[in-house]
Amino acid sequence: MTRQRAFARRIESLQEMFAFAAVQGERLQAAEFAIEELFTNMLKYGRPGAGEVWMEIDESPASVEVTLIDRDVQPFDPTQAPDAEVGLPLQQREPGGLGLHLVRRLVDALQYEYVDASRESRTRFRVTRSQPRAASETQGGLHADH
């Protein structure tokens, strides 16, 4: 089943987006994390005054796919953003840069598509309904199939 809805381009939309996605169970946290990071990135880098951001939810018994659609924007591929340097000592760490680094590790797949004709960015991620191994068990982290 597919549902879609438009959301105003402001941080206060987050709670409505989480409610609309309505992901249940233990993968809720990963899904909400990815929605927040991808959406706040669109707010940060999108053109001020641009239109609403659309969210599309495609559910199956095995997984949930979420697509965020931003129109009239420059291309920005979150699958290609560099990883944060998480091994640096405290005094060399700076806030920022962790969002996409974490999204790529928390979701099961992340894809990006840009439609030139409509200048439309479509960022899609998938979470399966079963919990992957914990980071504390794998240490190296999971790798999304981009």
Next chain:
Amino acid sequence: MLTIDSGPDGSLRLVGRFDASQVAPAQAAFDRVAGTVRVDCAGLEYISSAGLGVLLKTQKRLAGAGGKLRLTSVSRHIRDIFVYSGFDQIFEIEGDANGR
């Protein structure tokens, strides 16, 4: 919604969701702490990179004066986020009693 309670010993207790909309009030609360500060995360349901930024900024400030944040009762999901962020190398982190 995120609630931050301050204990008489200077510790903090986080309850709720630490997302981007909570950064300003949370940073104000963390800016008031000093020394070594226990942060009880038992009631913390969710944290995004915006919340991680507040913790990191505070840890750097406290470390400059010989202090630190000690994160306690951290759930499994949030611990995973800390590990992927490398925070397990720069914070003291204790899991919750149930190993969630």
